[in-house]
Amino acid sequence: MKFKKLISFTTCMMAATALLAGCSGNSTSSSSSTSSNGEKITTLKYYTIGGEPKDYAQVIEKANEYLGEKIGVNLDMTFIDFNDYSQKMSVIVNSGEDFDLAFTCSWAGDYLGNARKGAFLDLDPYLDTIGKDMKEAIDQRFWDGAKVDGKTYAVPTQKELGVAPMWVFTQEYVDKYDIPVDEIHALEDLEPWLKVIKENEPDVVPLYITKGFSYTVFFDQLVDPVGISLDDNGELKVMNMFETDEMKRDLETLRRYYQAGYINADAATAQDDKSIKRLVTKADGQPYADEIWSESLGYRVVSTPITNTWITNGSTTGSMVAVSANSKNKEKAIEFLNLLNTDPTIRNMINYGLEGVHYEKIGDNQIKLINKKGYDVPYFSLGNLFITYVTENEPETKWDEFQDFNDAAKSSPALGFKFNSKSVSTEIAAVNNVLEEFKATIYSGSVDVDEYLEKLNTKLKQQGLDKIIEEMQRQIDEWKASK
Secondary structure, X not given: XXXXXXXXXXXXXXXXXXXXXXXXXXXXXXXXXXXXXXXXXXXXXXXXXXXXXXXXXXXXXHHHHHHHHHHOEEEEEEEEOHHHHHXXXXXXXXXXXXXXXXXXXXXXXXXXXXXXXXXXXXXXXHOOOOOHHHHHHOOHHHHHHHEEOOEEOOEEOOOOOOEEEEEEEEHHHHHHOOOOHHHOOOHHHHHHHHHHHHHHOOOXXXXXOOXXXXXXXXXXXXXXXXXXXXXXXXXXXOEEHHHOHHHHHHHHHHHXXXXXXXXXXXXXXXXXXXXXXXXXXXXXXXXXXXXXXXXXXXXXXXXXXXXXXXEOHHHHOOOEEEEEOOOOOHHHHHHHHHHHOOOHHHHHHHHHOOEOOOEEEOOOOEEEEOOHHHOOOOHHHOOOHHHOOEEOOOOOOHHHHHHHHHHHOEEXXXXXXXXXXXXXXXXXXXXXXXXXXXXXXXXXOOOOHHHHHHHHHHHHHHOOHHHHHHHHHHHHHHHHHHO
């Protein structure tokens, strides 16, 4: 089946939602109260990612009415901006604060680290009882990906299962210059069309790049920048991706594009500015997400895959909700997550807001958004997407096609491997500091590749990268032998 494509929630919604206000909500700890009919209500403290929507208070009031009647729970949600989430949650977790629920994943909220140090609750004792409905509803491959040392420390979001890197084109210029989008895949395939835009559209950026851009479509990054090639032949050879021929070739292409004026001059520091006209940008994709991006940007986009869709350890844990090990309301928190992932009423309310205020029903499972600016949240972060409504520009079969998309994805040779970084945690922290210094600049195309790659790899080695590679290779060899 041929899918429409677009930017994935795990990356592009960062751009779409990060413009919202930063951190808000109450900071009170979880508590209990009594409803008007005298029944006990447990309030759950819930940290999640993104800016607080304008009409949050109105929506959560109605959501809490429903949750109170259904399971005796109310939510006290605190929204933390994308850019601040990992750092602020680290402080919250390390302080031992009494909270109940928190968004976590492979790219924010340090799922692996928090699971291994006991900050998150082991959910396995509850998944055949309180959580049995969500266990059944969510694809087993997500549960398998969530395992850390054989245990489950968060509830994964049922969404796209694999990573599908895409080129996302502005439809206006595709139509104007008859660009054969379906024939464009590799980075090099862009070049003639970047040239056309550069020569004919002086106000348009041919290839728009922002800070955070990377081009690792050939690599399963297990600990940045260490991992294995997706085309690994079974050897499971651990490498530094910045020492591969593929990376050097791609960086040289980006350098050539920058020198030709095809890439925005501020690529190393730019945050996504929707007002900037561009021919193409890169993001990770999924079926039918073109509609979301088009709506967010205010103009039509069309996308095309760069490479195959790959299921990786990172993609299976791209969006999750954990229960704090310090929660005083563990069973109620799990009961809520079970409902959130199986009950369309509460899931859609938290996703879209209130019927008649923020959307109207136009079919059994289809809605028209009427006030998205009043209530806009990162949908991917808030539970099972497969029970949410589809919007007016999406087919009612959307989630069936997501399932087909998931079933068609290829698995990374390292899928299921979880690196225990405890013995090299100091080296990883030092390596991350080096990457922070170099990555955005080198991916922007604004510097000499040979010079900067040599500097980068020298500094990485000085900070202990070889030790990380050696330890990962030892562990992955053991893992392979045990399969």
